[in-house]
Amino acid sequence: MPTSLKQPHPPQEEVNQIIGLYNQGQLVKTVSLAESLVRRYPDSTTLYEILSAAYVGLKNFDKTIENCQKLLYKNPKHTNAYSNMGMALYNNNRLHEAVDNFQKAVNLEPNFAEAHYNLGNALTKMGDLKSASESYRVSLSINPNDVDALLYYGDALKACGNFDHSIKCYTKALNFNKKAIYNQSATKSVSKEFEQANGTHYLTVLEKLHQKDTSAILKLVLDLEDL
Numbered sequence: 211m212p213t214s215l216k217q218p219h220p221p222q223e224e225v226n227q228i229i230g231l232y233n234q235g236q237l238v239k240t241v242s243l244a245e246s247l248v249r250r251y252p253d254s255t256t257l258y259e260i261l262s263a264a265y266v267g268l269k270n271f272d273k274t275i276e277n278c279q280k281l282l283y284k285n286p287k288h289t290n291a292y293s294n295m296g297m298a299l300y301n302n303n304r305l306h307e308a309v310d311n312f313q314k315a316v317n318l319e320p321n322f323a324e325a326h327y328n329l330g331n332a333l334t335k336m337g338d339l340k341s342a343s344e345s346y347r348v349s350l351s352i353n354p355n356d357v358d359a360l361l362y363y364g365d366a367l368k369a370c371g372n373f374d375h376s377i378k379c380y381t382k383a384l385n386f387n388k389k390a391i392y393n394q395s396a397t398k399s400v401s402k403e404f405e406q407a408n409g410t411h412y413l414t415v416l417e418k419l420h421q422k423d424t425s426a427i428l429k430l431v432l433d434l435e436d437l
Contacts, residue, residue, distance in 0.1 A: 241264050258280050261277040263290070266297055300328070326348045327362075
């Protein structure tokens with residue numbers, strides 16, 4: 211077939227099959243099928259997007275970067291590509307580049323809560339806690355129920371000396387998880403997450419919250435090692 215007659219996009223049925231595999235968590239099969247298709251349809255941005263996301267899940271960060279670069283070459287305003295690239299760079303400890311890519315993602319899509327959150331994580335790892343706390347704040351203004359963002363925001367605020375606000379973050383995070391903690395179907399990891407340092411059980415924290423014993427909460431929060 212002459213080059214001019216080649217189709218730029220794969221059949222939608224095949225794309226749907228790959229997306230189905232990805233949604234089922236079958237990432238190895240997703241990559242295998244998408245890689246075979248991208249050789250036939252090298253101009254398909256959809257395939258590069260799927261590949262970059264799947265490679266992030268497989269923790270193959272070099273391949274993630276490679277596919278994000280191809281995607282951004284074809285679409286320089288693709289926010290997910292910048293975000294995935296940022297995650298890959300972050301995990302390769304290329305923090306300045308990660309920050310740059312997360313920043314591009316949020317500049318293009320200001321309401322991209324996950325990118326703001328990941329930007330905060332990269333800035334935290336760089337030691338810029340003031341900027342990190344602002345990124346977490348923006349992320350929570352978009353997605354206020356994100357427990358991970360609340361905990362990391364609390365950590366950043368605590369490190370900056372803003373103890374009152376950090377307590378509010380930890381309190382809100384704990385309150386979000388009360389039902390999960392008391393629910394018999396809650397995972398062990400959730401319960402373990404709320405066990406405190408120095409042998410203090412998470413139920414003690416919940417009791418203090420219920421009693422609004424601020425001084426006791428402050429002591430517990432300042433003793434945390436894992437939040």
